Amino acid sequence: MKADIKNICCIGAGYVGGPTMSVIADKCPNININVVDKNSERIDLWNSSNLDSLPIYEPGLDKIIARCRGKNLTFSTKIKENISSADMIFISVNTPTKTKGIGAGQASDLKWVEACAREVAMFATGHTIVVEKSTLPVKTAEVIKNILEASQPNSNECEKKFDVLSNPEFLAEGSAIKDLLEPDRVLIGGESNYAIKALSNIYSNWVPKEKILHTNIWSSELSKLTANAFLAQRISSINSISALCEATGADVREVSRAIGLDSRIGTKFLDSGPGFGGSCFKKDILNLVYLSRFFDLDEVADFWESVVKLNNWHQHRLSKLIIKNLFGTISGKKICILGFSFKANTNDTRESAAIKICKDLLEEGAFLSIHDPKVSKEQIQQDLGLEPLNSDINYSERFDFFNFEEKWVFENSISKAVEKSDAVVVLTEWEEYQKINWEEVSKKMRKPSWIFDTRSILNKKEIINNELLLWRIGDGSNEDRS
Ligand code: UDX
Ligand code: ADP
Numbered sequence: 001m002k003a004d005i006k007n008i009c010c011i012g013a014g015y016v017g018g019p020t021m022s023v024i025a026d027k028c029p030n031i032n033i034n035v036v037d038k039n040s041e042r043i044d045l046w047n048s049s050n051l052d053s054l055p056i057y058e059p060g061l062d063k064i065i066a067r068c069r070g071k072n073l074t075f076s077t078k079i080k081e082n083i084s085s086a087d088m089i090f091i092s093v094n095t096p097t098k099t100k101g102i103g104a105g106q107a108s109d110l111k112w113v114e115a116c117a118r119e120v121a122m123f124a125t126g127h128t129i130v131v132e133k134s135t136l137p138v139k140t141a142e143v144i145k146n147i148l149e150a151s152q153p154n155s156n157e158c159e160k161k162f163d164v165l166s167n168p169e170f171l172a173e174g175s176a177i178k179d180l181l182e183p184d185r186v187l188i189g190g191e192s193n194y195a196i197k198a199l200s201n202i203y204s205n206w207v208p209k210e211k212i213l214h215t216n217i218w219s220s221e222l223s224k225l226t227a228n229a230f231l232a233q234r235i236s237s238i239n240s241i242s243a244l245c246e247a248t249g250a251d252v253r254e255v256s257r258a259i260g261l262d263s264r265i266g267t268k269f270l271d272s273g274p275g276f277g278g279s280c281f282k283k284d285i286l287n288l289v290y291l292s293r294f295f296d297l298d299e300v301a302d303f304w305e306s307v308v309k310l311n312n313w314h315q316h317r318l319s320k321l322i323i324k325n326l327f328g329t330i331s332g333k334k335i336c337i338l339g340f341s342f343k344a345n346t347n348d349t350r351e352s353a354a355i356k357i358c359k360d361l362l363e364e365g366a367f368l369s370i371h372d373p374k375v376s377k378e379q380i381q382q383d384l385g386l387e388p389l390n391s392d393i394n395y396s397e398r399f400d401f402f403n404f405e406e407k408w409v410f411e412n413s414i415s416k417a418v419e420k421s422d423a424v425v426v427l428t429e430w431e432e433y434q435k436i437n438w439e440e441v442s443k444k445m446r447k448p449s450w451i452f453d454t455r456s457i458l459n460k461k462e463i464i465n466n467e468l469l470l471w472r473i474g475d476g477s478n479e480d481r482s
Contacts, residue, residue, distance in 0.1 A: 004198065005088050005198050005202060006031060006032065006087055007086045008086060008087070009083050010036070011036055011091055011092065011120075013042055014042075016133055018056050019058050019061055021035045022064045024202060025064075025072050028072075032074075034074045036076055036078060043075050043077050046065075046069075058176045058177055059175075059345060060178070083123040091144070093115075093116055093134055096283070097109065105286070106286040106290040108137050108283065118147055121150070129164075129198055130163070131199060132167065135283070135284060137290070138291060139221070141217045163191075163192040164190065166187075166189035166217050166224075168187055168220060170183065173278065173343070173346040174344060174345030181206065186207055187220050188200060189215045189216055189218070189221065190216075190220075225287055231269050232276050232311070234270060236311055242314075242474030246476055252272045252474025253456060253474065255474075256270040273429075274455070275356075278351055278352075279348070279350040285307055286305075292304065312356075316360060319356070322361065323364055329364075332401045333366055333401060334366070335366045335422065336369045336371070336417045337370045338371055338417070338427065338433050339354065339426060339455075340370055340380055340428065344428055345430075346374070347374035347376070352428075355384065357425070358384060358408070366406075367405060367408070388410050391412075395419050401420075419444045426458065438451075438466045448469055449469065450469045451470050453471070454473050460472065
């Protein structure tokens with residue numbers, strides 16, 4: 001049995017694997033860390049000499065990569081070699097929701113996890129600790145264990161031994177490096193004391209011991225799903241209240257503040273917005289729903305499913321509100337979308353509210369000009385399933401938007417994006433949108449000009465003083481102009 005961990009292999013160089021391994025490499029200079037992925041384009045980007053080309057944008061990540069890459073951190077497609085030399089293997093592959101078959105639309109598709117387990121079973125040598133890092137349904141460790149155990153060699157072959165641990169990630173995109181460096185807790189679930197100690201030793205290089213929790217493996221897996229479900233539930237709760245605020249004259253910002261000061265409730269995750277997105281919340285709740293139904297707990301399943309239903313309803317509610325305020329029709333109108341990522345400080349668009357809202361608006365005939373400081377035109381094209389127009393349109397005085405129905409254009413500059421638009425919709429809370437000069441914008445838009453602030457980040461006074469009509473999320477003083 002290898003005494004301490006010298007070589008780590010991480011399978012999956014994505015949003016979880018990349019940042020997590022970078023921080024471990026930075027904090028543990030004596031451990032060699034090899035991140036492998038079957039996607040060679042992604043690996044090339046991780047190895048790019050231009051640090052602006054890393055496949056993932058996370059504040060602080062580039063500096064760590066500059067310090068560690070080529071020393072004790074490598075990125076490659078050499079899956080077999082790096083599995084066989086590893087003492088510890090992290091599985092950080094994607095686990096999307098199944099699109100067909102049993103559990104479609106709810107259960108996670110474990111085919112990548114299973115493929116990884118088979119590769120580990122085949123190529124690992126000696127005693128290997130396998131760590132589940134991807135977010136997985138409860139009892140996945142059992143699947144991994146079964147696959148690994150089935151690979152135990154005959155007695156005349158060299159000995160293979162596996163321990164499986166669950167070590168869920170709690171990192172949020174945009175603050176992943178900070179979350180990794182200063183975690184609220186590190187959760188390690190498993191049975192083998194040796195394996196738990198080996199992984200705890202790695203984290204204890206920078207995480208205080210009292211923040212490293214040991215649980216049984218099922219509690220660890222379930223805690224991850226539950227944490228995300230609770231967070232998502234708070235957002236659906238406050239978004240439901242925003243609709244009530246708009247109807248009653250209350251203000252959701254005031255309500256959030258008032259309830260957040262109750263120390264039992266707390267102030268975090270109470271910002272009403274365009275609905276939660278990201279790769280985890282919806283997927284994890286649907287996993288809980290699937291699991292609950294599997295165990296005949298229909299009431300539990302219905303309870304959690306309502307969190308996702310409310311989120312969907314809320315996103316369509318915003319699309320409808322935009323249409324309603326623009327005199328009930330948006331065909332032949334230009335709407336400028338500010339922000340496409342699911343939240344600020346990330347280029348990730350998975351489950352972004354922008355996708356649903358833009359699709360709704362396009363379907364109603366709008367012409368969209370979309371701006372985002374980090375999301376690429378190609379990504380938006382993929383998400384909308386629609387090719388963009390070239391952005392060299394000259395908006396003359398008599399420009400006819402009716403020829404541009406259900407089309408969209410990507411704009412690099414906010415100033416060009418707002419030109420001749422009937423409405424500006426802020427969907428992501430990027431800092432630069434808080435600094436927009438509304439006097440300039442007002443001069444460029446068609447009148448009447450609407451600003452929809454779904455993140456509540458804009459300066460209300462400045463907008464109103466510049467002859468712009470403002471609709472804010474959860475603001476009971478929004479005028480009903482329908
Ligand atoms: C989440 C969890 O926070 C993290 O612990 C887990 O490991 C992965 O899932 P992430 O998806 O990166 O992280 O984003 P998060 O910051 O949690 O935000 C999720 C969504 O909720 C975003 O769309 C965000 O805009 C929205 N949100 C968040 C709100 O609408 N209001 C809030 O008050 C907070
Ligand atoms: P996450 O947000 O969970 O990190 P990502 O989709 O960003 O998910 O990254 C997962 C990565 O795992 C992808 O780059 C994908 O190519 C990789 N991957 C999936 N299955 C395998 C496999 N069997 N071997 C190697 N890499 C894999």
